[in-house]
Amino acid sequence: xxxxxxxxxxxxxxSVSCQQPMARHTSFGVGGAADYFVLPRDYNQIMQVxxxxxxxxxxxxxxxxxxxxxxxxxxxxxxxxxIGENLGEIRxxxxxxxxxxxxxxPRVSAIAKANSLAGLExxxxxxxxxxxxxxxxxxxxxxxxxxxxxxxxxxSPAGEFVTFTxxxxxxxxxxxxxxxxxxxxxxxxxxLQAGDRELIQEKxxxxxxxxxxxxPLDKASAGSTFKRPPGHYAGQLIESCNLRGVRLGGxxxxxxxxxxxxxxxxxxxxxxxxxxxxxxxxxxxxxxxxLQPEVKIWGEFDD
Numbered sequence: 001x002x003x004x005x006x007x008x009x010x011x012x013x014x015s016v017s018c019q020q021p022m023a024r025h026t027s028f029g030v031g032g033a034a035d036y037f038v039l040p041r042d043y044n045q046i047m048q049v050x051x052x053x054x055x056x057x058x059x060x061x062x063x064x065x066x067x068x069x070x071x072x073x074x075x076x077x078x079x080x081x082x083i084g085e086n087l088g089e090i091r092x093x094x095x096x097x098x099x100x101x102x103x104x105x106p107r108v109s110a111i112a113k114a115n116s117l118a119g120l121e122x123x124x125x126x127x128x129x130x131x132x133x134x135x136x137x138x139x140x141x142x143x144x145x146x147x148x149x150x151x152x153x154x155x156s157p158a159g160e161f162v163t164f165t166x167x168x169x170x171x172x173x174x175x176x177x178x179x180x181x182x183x184x185x186x187x188x189x190x191x192l193q194a195g196d197r198e199l200i201q202e203k204x205x206x207x208x209x210x211x212x213x214x215x216p217l218d219k220a221s222a223g224s225t226f227k228r229p230p231g232h233y234a235g236q237l238i239e240s241c242n243l244r245g246v247r248l249g250g251x252x253x254x255x256x257x258x259x260x261x262x263x264x265x266x267x268x269x270x271x272x273x274x275x276x277x278x279x280x281x282x283x284x285x286x287x288x289x290x291l292q293p294e295v296k297i298w299g300e301f302d303d
């Protein structure tokens with residue numbers, strides 16, 4: 001069995017690569033090679049790849065823009081299905097926007113503004129894809145996907161197309177049903193409100209200013225490293241443990257915002273992972289609070 005040949009038969013020669021460095025596809029800029037890296041162009045191709053992998057017992061991963069992802073230096077065994085701009089179509093109908101999972105969230109926000117649709121301003125600076133934003137119920141500045149989502153089309157692990165209503169998505173703080181049910185998000189329908197374009201732009205400008213002031217946007221990171229623990233703020237807990245600026249290898253706790261772990265100087269994925277674990281251990285010891293990573297961690301690491 002030639003996996004590469006089989007995948008090329010499904011996707012085309014130019015959509016399959018072997019030993020693809022994941023450092024090229026993650027905002028941390030780290031990660032070893034994936035055995036197979038594929039770029040499907042439509043929903044049917046995604047379904048065929050997943051069905052093929054399931055049939056042959058091959059592990060598969062689905063990723064968007066890699067902005068919330070830490071991949072091991074040892075890489076990934078199996079097939080990485082990258083849902084990107086090939087599946088980035090955005091359609092507007094009245095106050096509704098339907099966006100494919102690979103669409104960049106800031107682009108959807110910009111299109112909403114161009115059509116004088118309010119409600120997605122919070123997403124203007126979130127660098128991920130629509131699929132990733134739905135899966136983690138992404139949010140910022142008091143807004144979250146839960147407030148605008150109406151319907152999601154997904155592909156089940158068995159290769160069946162399934163539609164989820166808002167209630168069925170079980171959206172909570174940085175979580176959804178998609179984090180545990182193995183479904184692949186294909187597209188999302190958002191319901192916005194008619195608004196004033198200038199006021200929408202003012203809100204976007206204000207959020208952008210606040211991000212520039214408080215976040216290390218000039219450093220490679222995956223956004224907020226940890227979820228906000230109940231009753232606390234992760235950054236404040238980390239700072240109170242005197243961890244601001246602490247380094248392990250090339251990874252560091254951001255001086256600008258302690259809730260961000262950054263690739264300061266050619267960090268390895270293991271550097272970043274070790275620093276995540278160090279921060280968790282210190283916060284647990286000093287505050288008896290368990291910080292949960294907001295970043296997805298793929299592959300094998302040494303504890």
